[in-house]
Amino acid sequence: MEDQTSTGQGQLTGLKVVEFAHVVAGPLAGGMLADQGADVVHVEPPGSGDAARAMGPRRDGVPLWFKVAGRNKRSVTLDLHHEEGREVARELIAWADVVIVTLRAGRLRAWGLDWEAVHALNPTAILLQISGFGATSSRADAPGFGKMGEARSGVVHLTGFPEGPPVHTGFSHGDAVTGLMGAFAVLAALHRRDTDPDSFDGEWIDLALFEPLYRLVEWQIIAYDQLGTAPERAGNQLAVAPAAVINTYRSADGDWLTVTSATTRSVRNVVRLLGLPDEEFATVEQQHAGRERLDAALREWVAARPAAECLAAFERAEVVASRVFTAADIVADPVYAEREDIITVDDPDLGPVRMQAVIPRFHRSPGAVWRTGPALGADNALVYGEWLGIDGGRLAKLEAEGVI
Numbered sequence: 001m002e003d004q005t006s007t008g009q010g011q012l013t014g015l016k017v018v019e020f021a022h023v024v025a026g027p028l029a030g031g032m033l034a035d036q037g038a039d040v041v042h043v044e045p046p047g048s049g050d051a052a053r054a055m056g057p058r059r060d061g062v063p064l065w066f067k068v069a070g071r072n073k074r075s076v077t078l079d080l081h082h083e084e085g086r087e088v089a090r091e092l093i094a095w096a097d098v099v100i101v102t103l104r105a106g107r108l109r110a111w112g113l114d115w116e117a118v119h120a121l122n123p124t125a126i127l128l129q130i131s132g133f134g135a136t137s138s139r140a141d142a143p144g145f146g147k148m149g150e151a152r153s154g155v156v157h158l159t160g161f162p163e164g165p166p167v168h169t170g171f172s173h174g175d176a177v178t179g180l181m182g183a184f185a186v187l188a189a190l191h192r193r194d195t196d197p198d199s200f201d202g203e204w205i206d207l208a209l210f211e212p213l214y215r216l217v218e219w220q221i222i223a224y225d226q227l228g229t230a231p232e233r234a235g236n237q238l239a240v241a242p243a244a245v246i247n248t249y250r251s252a253d254g255d256w257l258t259v260t261s262a263t264t265r266s267v268r269n270v271v272r273l274l275g276l277p278d279e280e281f282a283t284v285e286q287q288h289a290g291r292e293r294l295d296a297a298l299r300e301w302v303a304a305r306p307a308a309e310c311l312a313a314f315e316r317a318e319v320v321a322s323r324v325f326t327a328a329d330i331v332a333d334p335v336y337a338e339r340e341d342i343i344t345v346d347d348p349d350l351g352p353v354r355m356q357a358v359i360p361r362f363h364r365s366p367g368a369v370w371r372t373g374p375a376l377g378a379d380n381a382l383v384y385g386e387w388l389g390i391d392g393g394r395l396a397k398l399e400a401e402g403v404i
Contacts, residue, residue: 006037006039006072006370006371007037007368007370008037009037009365009366009367009368010035010036010037010038010358010362010365010366010367010368011036011037011362011365011367012033012036012037012038012367013037013038014037014038014039015033015037015038015039015097015098015190016038016039016041016095016096016097016098017030017033017034017038017039017040017041017096017097017098017099017100018040018041018043018092018093018095018096018098018099018100019040019041019042019043019073019100020043020080020089020099020100020101020102020103020113021042021100021101021102021130022044022050022051022052022102023050023051023052023055023102023145023175024052024069024146024172024175024176024179025102025130025146025174025175025176025178025179025182025209026100026101026102026128026130026179026182027042027050027052027069027070027100027179028069028175028176028178028179028180028182028183029100029128029130029178029179029180029182029183029186030042030073030100030183031069031070031071031072031073031179032179032180032183033098033183033186034071034072034073035071035072035358035359035367035369036358036362036367037367037368038098039074039387040072040073040074041073041074041076041092041096041379041383041387042070042073042074042075042076043076043077043078043089043092044075044076044077044078044376044377045077045078045079045080046077046078046079046376046377046402046403046404047077049075049077049376050066050070052065052066052069052070053066053070053373053376059350060350062349062350064350064353066373067347067350067353067355067372067373068355068356068372068373069373070372070373070374071345071355071369071371071372071373072369072370072371073373073374074374074378074379074382074383075373075374075375075376075377075378075379076377076379076380076383076384076404077376077377077380077404078403078404079402079403079404080111082401082402082403084398084401084403085398085403085404086111086112088384088388088390088398088403088404089111089112089113090112090121091388091390092383092388093113093118093121093122093125094121094122095387095388096122096125097124097125097126097190098125098126098127098128098186098190099113099118099122099125099126099127099128100127100128100130100182101113101127101128101129101130102129102130102131104131104140104141104142104143105131105135105140105141106141108129115127115129115135115204118202119201119202119204122202123201123202124193124200124201124202125202126186126189126190126193126202126203126205127202127203127204127205128182128185128186128205128207129204129205129206129207130178130179130182130207130208130209131144131206131207131208131209132144132145132148132149132208132209133208133209133210134206134207134208134211135206136206137208144208144209145174145175145209146172146173146174146175146176146178146209147168147174148174148209148210149174149175149178149208149209149210149211149212149213150168150169150173150174150210150213151166151168151210152209152210152214153174153210153211153212153213153214153217154213154214154217154220155169155173155174155213155217156168157230157232157233158217158220158231158232158233158234158239159233160233160235161233161234161235162232162233162234162235164233166233173213174209174210174212174213175209177212177213177216178207178209178211178212180212181207181211181212181215182205182207185205185207186205189203189205219231219240220240223240235247236248236258237291237295242261242262242263243261243262243263243264243266243267243284243287244261244267244281244287244288244290244291244294245259245260245261245266245267245270245291245294245295245298246258246259246260246261247259247295247298247299248324249298249299249302249303250302250303251302251303251305251306251307251310252302252303252304252305252306252307253306253307255306255307255323255324256323256324257302257307257310257311257321257322257323257324258321258322258324259298259302259314259319259320259321260320260321261319261320262320264283264284264287266318266319266320267281267287267294268281268282269317269318269319270294270298270317270319271294272317273301273313273314273317273319274294274297274298274301276293276294276297281294307323311323330342331354339361340357341356341357341359342354342355342356342357343355343356343357343369345369345371345372346372347372348372348375353372355369355372357369377404380395380399380404381395384398384404
């Protein structure tokens with residue numbers, strides 16, 4: 001039988017979290033907390049479970065994505081369509097420090113998972129509510145997924161080449177950033193709870209899927225406000241770049257390299273490497289005026305040399321560059337190995353599997369991965385019986401009635 005005891009280590013050991021959240025954004029917020037030692041209970045419907053269990057590629061019929069997405073969590077089954085299920089949900093809310101929800105506003109109200117109900121049950125609970133359009137908008141009940149959030153944020157409009165269509169990034173970008181910002185928001189609320197407990201009256205974190213990426217593109221609104229024009233797609237050179245050199249270039253042996261700059265000095269390093277007149281690129285104004293010339297010269301220079309020779313020359317010249325990594329490059333890279341960013345975890349279905357280590361890294365009290373995504377309902381007995389104190393007779397009745 002799988003060990004039911006977590007490592008008990010990390011910055012958030014002792015924090016109690018319950019997720020009424022499926023797929024990516026909400027569970028990723030909980031996952032960030034779980035990686036740092038929080039006890040995270042992932043609530044799923046009996047039988048089908050979280051839709052994320054079936055997403056992504058498979059090996060021998062076993063889905064791979066959830067092995068990472070559900071790691072370090074406890075899985076319990078609960079049918080919230082039953083009043084008895086909603087009663088158990090209320091007990092979970094009373095137990096928790098943090099409640100994460102991703103259901104539509106109307107469903108939250110109907111099931112007693114909205115802010116007013118959560119706060120009444122547990123006045124010090126922190127509720128992280130993630131939705132497509134936010135709880136206070138006229139579209140609070142509209143469905144939403146991460147790609148919609150990406151499109152609304154402005155990021156997709158800015159991604160791609162001027163002559164081409166807007167481009168989504170190749171992963172669940174909007175969901176992932178929302179999950180990360182949700183975890184940050186929870187920690188901010190916990191800080192206030194712990195430093196000002198007398199005035200803390202719970203907290204409601206209301207996050208729409210488009211808002212985190214919108215916040216991170218810091219310059220788009222002020223540029224539009226002050227200049228009257230919306231930034232447009234500029235390929236890999238960026239609509240608003242920190243300095244004059246940034247693009248991808250193909251080497252003589254077919255590898256793609258990224259070369260980038262963020263300061264006047266870093267651009268001049270490129271100028272000197274290419275043998276261009278240094279005095280013609282001495283100032284920021286000169287560098288931006290000569291941006292196309294620099295880009296063309298660098299493209300020609302890289303195309304004439306193999307990638308390894310380019311990278312060695314860049315390093316000698318203190319030019320920041322990298323090969324564009326694939327997953328195969330990542331698992332073979334010495335820096336990833338030195339950082340111990342790839343770990344091996346035993347999985348009951350697949351045996352040893354490799355995945356990302358806990359990030360960010362804490363040196364004094366690090367988090368750890370102690371399990372892959374668990375089987376559906378694997379922790380019913382532990383969570384309901386031991387943590388909530390539900391007696392065996394009631395548990396048997398709930399199971400017989402299909403509530404858990």
